[in-house]
Amino acid sequence: MKSEKYPAVYIMANRYRGRMYVGVTSALYNRIADHKNGWLDGFTHEHNLKTLVWYAHLPNMEDAIRREKLLKKWHRLWKFRLIETLNPDWRDLHESIDSNVMYDDIAPAPPRPAPG
Numbered sequence: 752m753k754s755e756k757y758p759a760v761y762i763m764a765n766r767y768r769g770r771m772y773v774g775v776t777s778a779l780y781n782r783i784a785d786h787k788n789g790w791l792d793g794f795t796h797e798h799n800l801k802t803l804v805w806y807a808h809l810p811n812m813e814d815a816i817r818r819e820k821l822l823k824k825w826h827r828l829w830k831f832r833l834i835e836t837l838n839p840d841w842r843d844l845h846e847s848i849d850s851n852v853m854y855d856d857i858a859p860a861p862p863r864p865a866p867g
Contacts, residue, residue, distance in 0.1 A: 756777050756778060757777065757778075757779070757808045758775070758776075758777050758808065758809050758810070758811055758812040758814065758815035759775070759776055759777075759779040759806050759807060759808045759809065759815060760773065760774070760775050760806065760807055760809065760815050760818045760819045760822065761773070761774055761775075761776070761779060761782075761783070761803060761805065761806040761807075762774075762803075762804050762805040762806070762822070762830065762833075762834060763783075763786055763795055763800040763801070763802060763803055763804065764800060764802050764804045764834075764841060765798055765799050765800050765801070765802065766802075766841075767840075767841045768831060768841070770798045770800060771800070771804075771827070771830060772794055772795050772798075772800045773819055773822045773823050773830075774795075774819065775812075775815045775816055775818075775819040777812060779806060779808070779848055780845070780848050783803045783845045783848075784845070786800065786801060787801045787845070802841070802843045803843055803844045803845045803848075804834050804838055804841050804842075804843075804844065805833060805834040805837055805838060805844070806844060806848065
């Protein structure tokens with residue numbers, strides 16, 4: 752396991768545009784390994800959420816928690832757009848985690864899409 756202490760917010764999924772989970776941690780690589788190995792009971796375990804599809808390291812845990820709470824309020828389509836900006840194919844990012852990647856735009860949700 753990698754030794755890491757960088758606050759991060761992340762999104763796990765079970766498939767392309769499937770069920771999602773937004774979480775926060777100070778050790779992203781290890782937390783995702785825990786999800787993948789089924790060592791964490793709860794929503795991710797029950798719904799087989801084992802693919803890291805989006806993440807962002809933040810300067811401190813307070814910012815990470817604030818971002819997590821904001822993302823949990825977002826509509827699914829907003830989360831899809833966020834994920835697909837970084838990861839259009841929804842590939843698993845676990846092995847490519849870069850602790851130097853920072854997300855400094857703690858912005859409100861994007862505008863709602865026009866009715867279709």
